[in-house]
Amino acid sequence: MKILFIVGPTASGKTELGIKICRRIKGEIISADSRQIYKYMDIGTAKPLNPEVPHYLIDIKDPKERYSAYEFYLDAKRCIEDILKRGKRPVVVGGTGLYIRALTEGLFPQPRISPEVKERLLEELKEKGIEALYHELEKVDPEAASKIHPRDRQRIVRALEVYRGTGIPISQFWKKKIDTGIEPVYIGIGWERKELYWRIEERVKRMVESGWVDEVRNLLSMGYSPSDPGFSSVGYREVVGFIEGRYSEEIMIKLIVKKTKEYARRQIMWFRKLPVHWLSPDTLGSLSGISD
Incomplete structure:
Protein backbone atom coordinates (compact mmCIF):
# COMPACT_ATOMS: atom_id res chain seq x y z
CA MET A 1 0.00 0.00 0.00
CA GLN A 110 14.67 -8.46 17.92
CA PRO A 111 16.01 -11.47 19.85
CA ARG A 112 15.58 -11.40 23.63
CA ILE A 113 18.98 -10.90 25.25
CA SER A 114 19.88 -10.55 28.90
CA PRO A 115 20.77 -6.94 29.86
CA GLU A 116 23.94 -8.28 31.47
CA VAL A 117 25.36 -9.07 28.03
CA LYS A 118 25.26 -5.44 26.97
CA GLU A 119 26.51 -4.23 30.36
CA ARG A 120 29.56 -6.47 30.01
CA LEU A 121 30.20 -5.24 26.46
CA LEU A 122 30.07 -1.62 27.60
CA GLU A 123 32.59 -2.43 30.33
CA GLU A 124 34.87 -4.02 27.73
CA LEU A 125 34.45 -0.97 25.52
CA LYS A 126 35.82 1.21 28.33
CA GLU A 127 38.62 -1.23 29.17
CA LYS A 128 39.77 -2.31 25.70
CA GLY A 129 38.44 0.31 23.29
CA ILE A 130 36.33 0.03 20.16
CA GLU A 131 39.17 -1.46 18.07
CA ALA A 132 39.26 -4.63 20.19
CA LEU A 133 35.51 -5.09 19.93
CA TYR A 134 35.59 -4.54 16.18
CA HIS A 135 38.34 -7.15 15.78
CA GLU A 136 36.17 -9.60 17.73
CA LEU A 137 33.26 -8.84 15.42
CA GLU A 138 35.48 -9.49 12.38
CA LYS A 139 36.17 -12.98 13.75
CA VAL A 140 32.65 -14.01 14.80
CA ASP A 141 30.67 -12.24 12.06
CA PRO A 142 32.85 -11.02 9.16
CA GLU A 143 29.77 -10.27 7.05
CA ALA A 144 28.43 -7.82 9.63
CA ALA A 145 31.90 -6.34 10.21
CA SER A 146 32.20 -5.57 6.49
CA LYS A 147 29.01 -3.50 6.65
CA ILE A 148 29.70 -1.65 9.91
CA HIS A 149 32.17 1.22 10.21
CA PRO A 150 35.07 0.36 12.56
CA ARG A 151 34.24 3.42 14.71
CA ASP A 152 30.47 2.87 14.90
CA ARG A 153 30.29 1.98 18.60
CA GLN A 154 26.54 1.53 18.79
CA ARG A 155 26.29 -0.94 15.90
CA ILE A 156 29.43 -2.87 16.88
CA VAL A 157 28.19 -3.31 20.45
CA ARG A 158 24.74 -4.32 19.18
CA ALA A 159 26.18 -6.90 16.76
CA LEU A 160 28.31 -8.48 19.50
CA GLU A 161 25.40 -8.31 21.93
CA VAL A 162 23.27 -10.37 19.53
CA TYR A 163 26.05 -12.88 18.89
CA ARG A 164 26.95 -13.36 22.54
CA GLY A 165 23.32 -13.48 23.61
CA THR A 166 22.09 -15.93 20.97
CA GLY A 167 25.14 -17.58 19.44
CA ILE A 168 23.83 -16.48 16.04
CA PRO A 169 25.58 -13.77 13.96
CA ILE A 170 23.49 -10.64 13.56
CA SER A 171 24.02 -10.90 9.79
CA GLN A 172 21.81 -14.01 9.85
CA PHE A 173 19.01 -12.05 11.51
CA TRP A 174 19.36 -9.34 8.86
CA LYS A 175 18.30 -11.91 6.26
CA LYS A 176 15.01 -12.46 8.11
CA LYS A 177 13.68 -8.96 7.50
CA ILE A 178 9.93 -8.49 7.68
CA TRP A 191 15.89 24.40 1.71
CA GLU A 192 19.27 25.80 0.72
CA ARG A 193 21.79 25.01 3.47
CA LYS A 194 22.19 28.70 4.44
CA GLU A 195 18.42 29.16 4.80
CA LEU A 196 18.05 25.98 6.82
CA TYR A 197 20.80 27.05 9.20
CA TRP A 198 19.07 30.41 9.70
CA ARG A 199 15.82 28.60 10.52
CA ILE A 200 17.69 26.44 13.05
CA GLU A 201 19.24 29.49 14.73
CA GLU A 202 15.89 31.26 14.97
CA ARG A 203 14.09 28.19 16.27
CA VAL A 204 16.62 27.56 19.03
CA LYS A 205 16.25 31.18 20.16
CA ARG A 206 12.45 30.82 20.21
CA MET A 207 12.70 27.61 22.22
CA VAL A 208 14.81 29.32 24.87
CA GLU A 209 12.45 32.31 24.94
CA SER A 210 9.50 29.91 25.30
CA GLY A 211 10.85 28.40 28.52
CA TRP A 212 13.14 25.54 27.51
CA VAL A 213 15.39 26.12 30.54
CA ASP A 214 12.41 25.90 32.91
CA GLU A 215 11.27 22.74 31.15
CA VAL A 216 14.65 21.11 31.85
CA ARG A 217 14.67 22.38 35.45
CA ASN A 218 11.29 20.73 35.90
CA LEU A 219 12.60 17.44 34.50
CA LEU A 220 15.53 17.50 36.93
CA SER A 221 13.21 18.29 39.84
CA MET A 222 11.08 15.28 38.86
CA GLY A 223 14.10 13.04 39.35
CA TYR A 224 15.22 12.63 35.75
CA SER A 225 18.92 12.58 34.95
CA PRO A 226 21.01 13.81 31.99
CA SER A 227 22.03 10.16 31.54
CA ASP A 228 18.43 9.12 30.82
CA PRO A 229 17.59 8.22 27.19
CA GLY A 230 15.27 11.21 26.82
CA PHE A 231 18.16 13.59 27.42
CA SER A 232 19.90 12.33 24.30
CA SER A 233 17.57 14.68 22.41
CA VAL A 234 19.62 17.50 20.92
CA GLY A 235 20.09 20.41 23.31
CA TYR A 236 18.83 18.99 26.60
CA ARG A 237 22.23 18.18 28.05
CA GLU A 238 23.51 21.59 26.94
CA VAL A 239 20.66 23.21 28.88
CA VAL A 240 21.68 21.16 31.93
CA GLY A 241 25.20 22.57 31.58
CA PHE A 242 23.79 26.09 31.72
CA ILE A 243 21.61 25.26 34.74
CA GLU A 244 24.68 23.88 36.52
CA GLY A 245 26.53 27.14 35.86
CA ARG A 246 29.15 25.74 33.51
CA TYR A 247 28.58 28.45 30.90
CA SER A 248 26.38 31.44 30.04
CA GLU A 249 23.03 31.40 28.24
CA GLU A 250 24.74 32.83 25.16
CA ILE A 251 27.23 29.95 25.08
CA MET A 252 24.40 27.47 25.69
CA ILE A 253 22.53 28.75 22.65
CA LYS A 254 25.65 28.56 20.49
CA LEU A 255 26.28 24.97 21.61
CA ILE A 256 22.70 23.92 20.87
CA VAL A 257 22.76 25.60 17.46
CA LYS A 258 26.03 23.84 16.63
CA LYS A 259 24.69 20.43 17.71
CA THR A 260 21.44 20.99 15.82
CA LYS A 261 23.24 21.89 12.60
CA GLU A 262 25.39 18.78 12.94
CA TYR A 263 22.24 16.71 13.39
CA ALA A 264 20.64 18.36 10.35
CA ARG A 265 23.69 17.50 8.23
CA ARG A 266 23.43 13.85 9.23
CA GLN A 267 19.75 13.84 8.36
CA ILE A 268 20.44 15.43 4.97
CA MET A 269 23.01 12.74 4.18
CA TRP A 270 20.56 10.03 5.23
CA PHE A 271 17.67 11.31 3.09
CA ARG A 272 19.89 11.73 0.05
CA LYS A 273 19.78 7.93 -0.18
CA LEU A 274 15.99 7.98 -0.62
Missing part, protein backbone atom coordinates in the same frame (compact mmCIF):
# COMPACT_ATOMS: atom_id res chain seq x y z
CA LYS A 2 1.18 3.51 -0.79
CA ILE A 3 1.86 5.72 2.23
CA LEU A 4 2.97 9.36 2.14
CA PHE A 5 6.14 10.16 4.09
CA ILE A 6 7.08 13.78 4.80
CA VAL A 7 10.78 13.72 5.62
CA GLY A 8 13.80 15.99 5.88
CA PRO A 9 16.13 17.66 8.37
CA THR A 10 15.11 19.32 11.59
CA ALA A 11 13.53 22.80 11.26
CA SER A 12 12.61 22.24 7.61
CA GLY A 13 8.86 22.61 8.15
CA LYS A 14 7.78 18.95 8.06
CA THR A 15 5.07 19.30 10.70
CA GLU A 16 3.57 22.41 9.14
CA LEU A 17 3.47 20.78 5.72
CA GLY A 18 2.04 17.57 7.18
CA ILE A 19 -0.82 19.40 8.89
CA LYS A 20 -1.68 21.32 5.72
CA ILE A 21 -1.71 18.17 3.61
CA CYS A 22 -3.74 16.21 6.17
CA ARG A 23 -6.39 18.92 6.31
CA ARG A 24 -6.72 18.60 2.54
CA ILE A 25 -6.80 14.79 2.27
CA LYS A 26 -8.50 13.90 5.59
CA GLY A 27 -5.26 12.49 6.87
CA GLU A 28 -3.82 11.73 10.30
CA ILE A 29 -0.15 12.01 11.26
CA ILE A 30 2.12 9.29 12.58
CA SER A 31 5.20 10.94 14.08
CA ALA A 32 8.54 9.38 13.13
CA ASP A 33 10.55 11.47 15.57
CA SER A 34 12.74 9.75 18.18
CA ARG A 35 12.64 12.85 20.40
CA GLN A 36 8.92 13.56 20.45
CA ILE A 37 8.15 10.12 21.89
CA TYR A 38 9.15 11.38 25.35
CA LYS A 39 6.73 12.86 27.86
CA TYR A 40 7.45 16.19 29.59
CA MET A 41 9.93 17.16 26.83
CA ASP A 42 7.86 19.51 24.68
CA ILE A 43 9.69 22.75 23.95
CA GLY A 44 13.10 21.30 23.11
CA THR A 45 11.62 18.66 20.82
CA ALA A 46 9.35 21.11 18.97
CA LYS A 47 6.24 19.04 19.58
CA PRO A 48 3.13 20.19 17.74
CA LEU A 49 1.01 21.72 20.50
CA ASN A 50 -2.77 21.61 20.01
CA PRO A 51 -2.38 20.20 16.50
CA GLU A 52 -5.22 20.68 14.03
CA VAL A 53 -5.08 17.03 12.99
CA PRO A 54 -4.57 13.87 15.09
CA HIS A 55 -0.95 12.92 15.83
CA TYR A 56 0.23 9.50 16.99
CA LEU A 57 3.40 8.19 18.68
CA ILE A 58 4.00 11.42 20.59
CA ASP A 59 4.32 11.38 24.41
CA ILE A 60 4.35 7.58 24.55
CA LYS A 61 7.49 7.00 26.64
CA ASP A 62 8.93 8.12 29.96
CA PRO A 63 12.32 9.87 29.60
CA LYS A 64 13.95 6.96 31.44
CA GLU A 65 12.73 4.42 28.87
CA ARG A 66 14.42 3.29 25.67
CA TYR A 67 12.50 2.83 22.43
CA SER A 68 13.86 0.83 19.52
CA ALA A 69 13.25 1.16 15.80
CA TYR A 70 11.60 -2.26 15.93
CA GLU A 71 9.13 -1.05 18.58
CA PHE A 72 8.41 1.96 16.38
CA TYR A 73 7.74 -0.35 13.43
CA LEU A 74 5.20 -2.36 15.44
CA ASP A 75 3.47 0.74 16.86
CA ALA A 76 3.41 2.58 13.53
CA LYS A 77 1.95 -0.43 11.71
CA ARG A 78 -0.86 -0.60 14.27
CA CYS A 79 -1.53 3.12 13.81
CA ILE A 80 -1.62 2.79 10.02
CA GLU A 81 -4.09 -0.10 10.19
CA ASP A 82 -6.33 1.78 12.63
CA ILE A 83 -6.32 4.97 10.55
CA LEU A 84 -7.18 3.07 7.37
CA LYS A 85 -10.01 1.20 9.10
CA ARG A 86 -11.60 4.54 9.97
CA GLY A 87 -11.47 5.67 6.36
CA LYS A 88 -8.68 8.20 6.91
CA ARG A 89 -5.27 8.48 5.25
CA PRO A 90 -2.10 7.89 7.28
CA VAL A 91 0.78 10.32 6.74
CA VAL A 92 4.16 9.62 8.33
CA VAL A 93 6.02 12.79 9.33
CA GLY A 94 9.51 12.88 10.81
CA GLY A 95 13.24 13.01 10.46
CA THR A 96 14.41 9.89 12.29
CA GLY A 97 15.91 7.85 9.49
CA LEU A 98 16.07 4.57 11.42
CA TYR A 99 12.34 4.73 12.16
CA ILE A 100 11.51 5.43 8.54
CA ARG A 101 13.75 2.63 7.30
CA ALA A 102 12.19 0.22 9.79
CA LEU A 103 8.71 1.03 8.51
CA THR A 104 9.55 0.92 4.81
CA GLU A 105 12.25 -1.74 4.54
CA GLY A 106 11.55 -3.80 7.64
CA LEU A 107 13.81 -4.88 10.49
CA PHE A 108 14.61 -8.33 11.77
CA PRO A 109 12.67 -9.48 14.86
CA ASP A 179 8.06 -7.48 4.52
CA THR A 180 6.28 -4.33 5.65
CA GLY A 181 3.88 -4.19 2.71
CA ILE A 182 4.41 -0.42 2.52
CA GLU A 183 5.22 1.44 -0.68
CA PRO A 184 6.56 4.83 0.47
CA VAL A 185 6.04 8.09 -1.38
CA TYR A 186 8.59 10.59 -0.04
CA ILE A 187 8.31 14.37 -0.09
CA GLY A 188 10.16 17.10 1.81
CA ILE A 189 10.96 20.81 1.80
CA GLY A 190 14.20 21.50 -0.07
CA PRO A 275 13.92 8.96 -3.69
CA VAL A 276 12.56 12.11 -2.05
CA HIS A 277 10.64 14.65 -4.14
CA TRP A 278 11.97 17.92 -2.72
CA LEU A 279 9.40 20.71 -2.83
CA SER A 280 10.10 24.42 -2.99
CA PRO A 281 9.93 26.25 0.36
CA ASP A 282 7.08 28.23 -1.20
CA THR A 283 4.99 25.09 -0.73
CA LEU A 284 4.64 26.00 2.95
CA GLY A 285 2.56 28.96 1.82
CA SER A 286 0.34 26.92 -0.48
CA LEU A 287 -0.20 23.37 -1.63
CA SER A 288 0.28 24.08 -5.31
CA GLY A 289 2.27 21.35 -6.94
CA ILE A 290 0.97 18.64 -4.61
CA SER A 291 -1.69 16.39 -6.06
CA ASP A 292 -3.98 14.01 -4.19
Whole structure:
Protein backbone atom coordinates (compact mmCIF):
# COMPACT_ATOMS: atom_id res chain seq x y z
CA MET A 1 0.00 0.00 0.00
CA LYS A 2 1.18 3.51 -0.79
CA ILE A 3 1.86 5.72 2.23
CA LEU A 4 2.97 9.36 2.14
CA PHE A 5 6.14 10.16 4.09
CA ILE A 6 7.08 13.78 4.80
CA VAL A 7 10.78 13.72 5.62
CA GLY A 8 13.80 15.99 5.88
CA PRO A 9 16.13 17.66 8.37
CA THR A 10 15.11 19.32 11.59
CA ALA A 11 13.53 22.80 11.26
CA SER A 12 12.61 22.24 7.61
CA GLY A 13 8.86 22.61 8.15
CA LYS A 14 7.78 18.95 8.06
CA THR A 15 5.07 19.30 10.70
CA GLU A 16 3.57 22.41 9.14
CA LEU A 17 3.47 20.78 5.72
CA GLY A 18 2.04 17.57 7.18
CA ILE A 19 -0.82 19.40 8.89
CA LYS A 20 -1.68 21.32 5.72
CA ILE A 21 -1.71 18.17 3.61
CA CYS A 22 -3.74 16.21 6.17
CA ARG A 23 -6.39 18.92 6.31
CA ARG A 24 -6.72 18.60 2.54
CA ILE A 25 -6.80 14.79 2.27
CA LYS A 26 -8.50 13.90 5.59
CA GLY A 27 -5.26 12.49 6.87
CA GLU A 28 -3.82 11.73 10.30
CA ILE A 29 -0.15 12.01 11.26
CA ILE A 30 2.12 9.29 12.58
CA SER A 31 5.20 10.94 14.08
CA ALA A 32 8.54 9.38 13.13
CA ASP A 33 10.55 11.47 15.57
CA SER A 34 12.74 9.75 18.18
CA ARG A 35 12.64 12.85 20.40
CA GLN A 36 8.92 13.56 20.45
CA ILE A 37 8.15 10.12 21.89
CA TYR A 38 9.15 11.38 25.35
CA LYS A 39 6.73 12.86 27.86
CA TYR A 40 7.45 16.19 29.59
CA MET A 41 9.93 17.16 26.83
CA ASP A 42 7.86 19.51 24.68
CA ILE A 43 9.69 22.75 23.95
CA GLY A 44 13.10 21.30 23.11
CA THR A 45 11.62 18.66 20.82
CA ALA A 46 9.35 21.11 18.97
CA LYS A 47 6.24 19.04 19.58
CA PRO A 48 3.13 20.19 17.74
CA LEU A 49 1.01 21.72 20.50
CA ASN A 50 -2.77 21.61 20.01
CA PRO A 51 -2.38 20.20 16.50
CA GLU A 52 -5.22 20.68 14.03
CA VAL A 53 -5.08 17.03 12.99
CA PRO A 54 -4.57 13.87 15.09
CA HIS A 55 -0.95 12.92 15.83
CA TYR A 56 0.23 9.50 16.99
CA LEU A 57 3.40 8.19 18.68
CA ILE A 58 4.00 11.42 20.59
CA ASP A 59 4.32 11.38 24.41
CA ILE A 60 4.35 7.58 24.55
CA LYS A 61 7.49 7.00 26.64
CA ASP A 62 8.93 8.12 29.96
CA PRO A 63 12.32 9.87 29.60
CA LYS A 64 13.95 6.96 31.44
CA GLU A 65 12.73 4.42 28.87
CA ARG A 66 14.42 3.29 25.67
CA TYR A 67 12.50 2.83 22.43
CA SER A 68 13.86 0.83 19.52
CA ALA A 69 13.25 1.16 15.80
CA TYR A 70 11.60 -2.26 15.93
CA GLU A 71 9.13 -1.05 18.58
CA PHE A 72 8.41 1.96 16.38
CA TYR A 73 7.74 -0.35 13.43
CA LEU A 74 5.20 -2.36 15.44
CA ASP A 75 3.47 0.74 16.86
CA ALA A 76 3.41 2.58 13.53
CA LYS A 77 1.95 -0.43 11.71
CA ARG A 78 -0.86 -0.60 14.27
CA CYS A 79 -1.53 3.12 13.81
CA ILE A 80 -1.62 2.79 10.02
CA GLU A 81 -4.09 -0.10 10.19
CA ASP A 82 -6.33 1.78 12.63
CA ILE A 83 -6.32 4.97 10.55
CA LEU A 84 -7.18 3.07 7.37
CA LYS A 85 -10.01 1.20 9.10
CA ARG A 86 -11.60 4.54 9.97
CA GLY A 87 -11.47 5.67 6.36
CA LYS A 88 -8.68 8.20 6.91
CA ARG A 89 -5.27 8.48 5.25
CA PRO A 90 -2.10 7.89 7.28
CA VAL A 91 0.78 10.32 6.74
CA VAL A 92 4.16 9.62 8.33
CA VAL A 93 6.02 12.79 9.33
CA GLY A 94 9.51 12.88 10.81
CA GLY A 95 13.24 13.01 10.46
CA THR A 96 14.41 9.89 12.29
CA GLY A 97 15.91 7.85 9.49
CA LEU A 98 16.07 4.57 11.42
CA TYR A 99 12.34 4.73 12.16
CA ILE A 100 11.51 5.43 8.54
CA ARG A 101 13.75 2.63 7.30
CA ALA A 102 12.19 0.22 9.79
CA LEU A 103 8.71 1.03 8.51
CA THR A 104 9.55 0.92 4.81
CA GLU A 105 12.25 -1.74 4.54
CA GLY A 106 11.55 -3.80 7.64
CA LEU A 107 13.81 -4.88 10.49
CA PHE A 108 14.61 -8.33 11.77
CA PRO A 109 12.67 -9.48 14.86
CA GLN A 110 14.67 -8.46 17.92
CA PRO A 111 16.01 -11.47 19.85
CA ARG A 112 15.58 -11.40 23.63
CA ILE A 113 18.98 -10.90 25.25
CA SER A 114 19.88 -10.55 28.90
CA PRO A 115 20.77 -6.94 29.86
CA GLU A 116 23.94 -8.28 31.47
CA VAL A 117 25.36 -9.07 28.03
CA LYS A 118 25.26 -5.44 26.97
CA GLU A 119 26.51 -4.23 30.36
CA ARG A 120 29.56 -6.47 30.01
CA LEU A 121 30.20 -5.24 26.46
CA LEU A 122 30.07 -1.62 27.60
CA GLU A 123 32.59 -2.43 30.33
CA GLU A 124 34.87 -4.02 27.73
CA LEU A 125 34.45 -0.97 25.52
CA LYS A 126 35.82 1.21 28.33
CA GLU A 127 38.62 -1.23 29.17
CA LYS A 128 39.77 -2.31 25.70
CA GLY A 129 38.44 0.31 23.29
CA ILE A 130 36.33 0.03 20.16
CA GLU A 131 39.17 -1.46 18.07
CA ALA A 132 39.26 -4.63 20.19
CA LEU A 133 35.51 -5.09 19.93
CA TYR A 134 35.59 -4.54 16.18
CA HIS A 135 38.34 -7.15 15.78
CA GLU A 136 36.17 -9.60 17.73
CA LEU A 137 33.26 -8.84 15.42
CA GLU A 138 35.48 -9.49 12.38
CA LYS A 139 36.17 -12.98 13.75
CA VAL A 140 32.65 -14.01 14.80
CA ASP A 141 30.67 -12.24 12.06
CA PRO A 142 32.85 -11.02 9.16
CA GLU A 143 29.77 -10.27 7.05
CA ALA A 144 28.43 -7.82 9.63
CA ALA A 145 31.90 -6.34 10.21
CA SER A 146 32.20 -5.57 6.49
CA LYS A 147 29.01 -3.50 6.65
CA ILE A 148 29.70 -1.65 9.91
CA HIS A 149 32.17 1.22 10.21
CA PRO A 150 35.07 0.36 12.56
CA ARG A 151 34.24 3.42 14.71
CA ASP A 152 30.47 2.87 14.90
CA ARG A 153 30.29 1.98 18.60
CA GLN A 154 26.54 1.53 18.79
CA ARG A 155 26.29 -0.94 15.90
CA ILE A 156 29.43 -2.87 16.88
CA VAL A 157 28.19 -3.31 20.45
CA ARG A 158 24.74 -4.32 19.18
CA ALA A 159 26.18 -6.90 16.76
CA LEU A 160 28.31 -8.48 19.50
CA GLU A 161 25.40 -8.31 21.93
CA VAL A 162 23.27 -10.37 19.53
CA TYR A 163 26.05 -12.88 18.89
CA ARG A 164 26.95 -13.36 22.54
CA GLY A 165 23.32 -13.48 23.61
CA THR A 166 22.09 -15.93 20.97
CA GLY A 167 25.14 -17.58 19.44
CA ILE A 168 23.83 -16.48 16.04
CA PRO A 169 25.58 -13.77 13.96
CA ILE A 170 23.49 -10.64 13.56
CA SER A 171 24.02 -10.90 9.79
CA GLN A 172 21.81 -14.01 9.85
CA PHE A 173 19.01 -12.05 11.51
CA TRP A 174 19.36 -9.34 8.86
CA LYS A 175 18.30 -11.91 6.26
CA LYS A 176 15.01 -12.46 8.11
CA LYS A 177 13.68 -8.96 7.50
CA ILE A 178 9.93 -8.49 7.68
CA ASP A 179 8.06 -7.48 4.52
CA THR A 180 6.28 -4.33 5.65
CA GLY A 181 3.88 -4.19 2.71
CA ILE A 182 4.41 -0.42 2.52
CA GLU A 183 5.22 1.44 -0.68
CA PRO A 184 6.56 4.83 0.47
CA VAL A 185 6.04 8.09 -1.38
CA TYR A 186 8.59 10.59 -0.04
CA ILE A 187 8.31 14.37 -0.09
CA GLY A 188 10.16 17.10 1.81
CA ILE A 189 10.96 20.81 1.80
CA GLY A 190 14.20 21.50 -0.07
CA TRP A 191 15.89 24.40 1.71
CA GLU A 192 19.27 25.80 0.72
CA ARG A 193 21.79 25.01 3.47
CA LYS A 194 22.19 28.70 4.44
CA GLU A 195 18.42 29.16 4.80
CA LEU A 196 18.05 25.98 6.82
CA TYR A 197 20.80 27.05 9.20
CA TRP A 198 19.07 30.41 9.70
CA ARG A 199 15.82 28.60 10.52
CA ILE A 200 17.69 26.44 13.05
CA GLU A 201 19.24 29.49 14.73
CA GLU A 202 15.89 31.26 14.97
CA ARG A 203 14.09 28.19 16.27
CA VAL A 204 16.62 27.56 19.03
CA LYS A 205 16.25 31.18 20.16
CA ARG A 206 12.45 30.82 20.21
CA MET A 207 12.70 27.61 22.22
CA VAL A 208 14.81 29.32 24.87
CA GLU A 209 12.45 32.31 24.94
CA SER A 210 9.50 29.91 25.30
CA GLY A 211 10.85 28.40 28.52
CA TRP A 212 13.14 25.54 27.51
CA VAL A 213 15.39 26.12 30.54
CA ASP A 214 12.41 25.90 32.91
CA GLU A 215 11.27 22.74 31.15
CA VAL A 216 14.65 21.11 31.85
CA ARG A 217 14.67 22.38 35.45
CA ASN A 218 11.29 20.73 35.90
CA LEU A 219 12.60 17.44 34.50
CA LEU A 220 15.53 17.50 36.93
CA SER A 221 13.21 18.29 39.84
CA MET A 222 11.08 15.28 38.86
CA GLY A 223 14.10 13.04 39.35
CA TYR A 224 15.22 12.63 35.75
CA SER A 225 18.92 12.58 34.95
CA PRO A 226 21.01 13.81 31.99
CA SER A 227 22.03 10.16 31.54
CA ASP A 228 18.43 9.12 30.82
CA PRO A 229 17.59 8.22 27.19
CA GLY A 230 15.27 11.21 26.82
CA PHE A 231 18.16 13.59 27.42
CA SER A 232 19.90 12.33 24.30
CA SER A 233 17.57 14.68 22.41
CA VAL A 234 19.62 17.50 20.92
CA GLY A 235 20.09 20.41 23.31
CA TYR A 236 18.83 18.99 26.60
CA ARG A 237 22.23 18.18 28.05
CA GLU A 238 23.51 21.59 26.94
CA VAL A 239 20.66 23.21 28.88
CA VAL A 240 21.68 21.16 31.93
CA GLY A 241 25.20 22.57 31.58
CA PHE A 242 23.79 26.09 31.72
CA ILE A 243 21.61 25.26 34.74
CA GLU A 244 24.68 23.88 36.52
CA GLY A 245 26.53 27.14 35.86
CA ARG A 246 29.15 25.74 33.51
CA TYR A 247 28.58 28.45 30.90
CA SER A 248 26.38 31.44 30.04
CA GLU A 249 23.03 31.40 28.24
CA GLU A 250 24.74 32.83 25.16
CA ILE A 251 27.23 29.95 25.08
CA MET A 252 24.40 27.47 25.69
CA ILE A 253 22.53 28.75 22.65
CA LYS A 254 25.65 28.56 20.49
CA LEU A 255 26.28 24.97 21.61
CA ILE A 256 22.70 23.92 20.87
CA VAL A 257 22.76 25.60 17.46
CA LYS A 258 26.03 23.84 16.63
CA LYS A 259 24.69 20.43 17.71
CA THR A 260 21.44 20.99 15.82
CA LYS A 261 23.24 21.89 12.60
CA GLU A 262 25.39 18.78 12.94
CA TYR A 263 22.24 16.71 13.39
CA ALA A 264 20.64 18.36 10.35
CA ARG A 265 23.69 17.50 8.23
CA ARG A 266 23.43 13.85 9.23
CA GLN A 267 19.75 13.84 8.36
CA ILE A 268 20.44 15.43 4.97
CA MET A 269 23.01 12.74 4.18
CA TRP A 270 20.56 10.03 5.23
CA PHE A 271 17.67 11.31 3.09
CA ARG A 272 19.89 11.73 0.05
CA LYS A 273 19.78 7.93 -0.18
CA LEU A 274 15.99 7.98 -0.62
CA PRO A 275 13.92 8.96 -3.69
CA VAL A 276 12.56 12.11 -2.05
CA HIS A 277 10.64 14.65 -4.14
CA TRP A 278 11.97 17.92 -2.72
CA LEU A 279 9.40 20.71 -2.83
CA SER A 280 10.10 24.42 -2.99
CA PRO A 281 9.93 26.25 0.36
CA ASP A 282 7.08 28.23 -1.20
CA THR A 283 4.99 25.09 -0.73
CA LEU A 284 4.64 26.00 2.95
CA GLY A 285 2.56 28.96 1.82
CA SER A 286 0.34 26.92 -0.48
CA LEU A 287 -0.20 23.37 -1.63
CA SER A 288 0.28 24.08 -5.31
CA GLY A 289 2.27 21.35 -6.94
CA ILE A 290 0.97 18.64 -4.61
CA SER A 291 -1.69 16.39 -6.06
CA ASP A 292 -3.98 14.01 -4.19
